[in-house]
Amino acid sequence: MTKRLVEQRNLILEIVLRSGWAGHLSSNMSIIEILNALYFEVMHFEGKGLSGRGSDRFVLGKGHAALALYTTLFYKGQIKHEDLYLYNSRGSSLGGHPCRHKVPGVDVSTGSLGHALPIAVGMAHSYYLQGIKSTVFTLLGDGEMNEGAVWEALLIAEQKLQGNLCAIVDCNADVTKGSNYTPALANKLTAFGWTVHECDGHDINALTKTLKKCKEGFNAVLANTVKGKGYPAMEKEPEIWHYRAVSSDDYIALSRECSI
């Protein structure tokens, strides 16, 4: 798994290099372990593909980390390798943010922050009404937690609705380096009635153990992560690597130093 986590990061860089388009690089790197824990260890899938009735579901709230999702879906056999390099090209199914009409395995189109959690809450309630035991996992950015609609959804879920939902927050902000973030999340989420867990967001075992505890009811997981994880240059200056293209020299230098 560790080798694959390095390979996946370098694959993202390669996609950005070969496609010629910029990408939200450091934001993608902080969620690689979270997605791998979800798709390979925790989520239950039924039937063909990832969207069969009874399958657990995933909604990427921080839609700008689409490349992390696309590469995970590639490893799950949902996206062809050659299609990855059409990223952002006209007519491609893989754009800067994921689209439910175009990407197999994507149930919700995201990109504008704050939309995913309310939708995930509605999905969880729908499955509850139908007696389907699916758990909906959604992954939000800690800056995304600034959005008012997120807090409306947290209130609505706890007060009015039912279902199985786990909201994971990618806590990758470093205020000293200029990141958006939301302070005291654990206290706030607990005050809103959610069961809050916390773990190392780059430890697959810790993530798996924590997320498996969150398959019933309304849970929040604060995953402590590093923006740009795996590349010392990105970790040192994550905001410079927030959205940019990758040159051949960048790729060589970064991929040489990638380690988990």
Next chain:
Amino acid sequence: MNYMQRRFASITAKHLEGDSRLCLLFAGSGIVDQSYFDDISKECNGRIVDLGISEQAAIGVAAGLAVGGSIPVFHTQSPFIVERAYEQLKLDFGYQCLPGNFVGLGGSIEFTLLGPTHNCPADVGALKLIPNFEIIVPGTEDEFERLFEARLFSDYPTYYRLSRDLNSVSFDVEFGKAEIVKRGNHATIIAVGPMLQMVIEACEDLDVTILYYTTLAPFDSATLRDEFTGERLFVVEPFYCGALLADIASSLEGKVYEISEVALPIKFFDQYGLATEWNEPLGLTSQALRDKVVESIL
């Protein structure tokens, strides 16, 4: 409850009991009477929910219900559907093209006494700019019932504008299709929803074509193009002017005509009182319309 709202409530209650996919959602508005559903709320456990005064998340939840296979019906005052949560309508429903039913109370200036914060004369114009969104403006309770039944379980998001003011005559309206009320030679009049009453009173004996629209999106271009007569077009609509101009322009491309809108001007209506007290100053009376049409065709 107004008459059209009461019809909405009775149809929705019937379908809530008959189809477990249906979910009725409110957003904490005290003006929207939810007591109609008290008798069936227990039986529809979890499917009739007041999500509180959180319209953006509430519409997001409605979208999530649709993703999960449920059919949401969202009912509150029009400004809090259309304007408060516009991005949710645009992205969660329009872009994702999810099924949903949005039933708005108090479009235009029906609640003018409450001031501009509770008015929504921009609803149709704003929703016209969201691709995939259907817009229905019925003129009677019977027309509402026909159109609501037609689209309730469709694959598209649909906005239904409830009206307090009603026409005295109902048509067997079809979704997406304009009605030809009468044919004439000297002018064409588009009447939208509850404005038909005024148009018929004004123009019944005039040699004009009257087309009646209850579906505004998708817009029936073919009927307008085929039935357009004379060189004058009047658009009589119960919302801000301009909402239908793009559709009209594309329907009548290549034709030369003069166009007049009888509609609400784009301004804030902050004088309170009753909505009907605005009719005369805005020229929204049958006499004012008749004078305008007669002057143009003489």
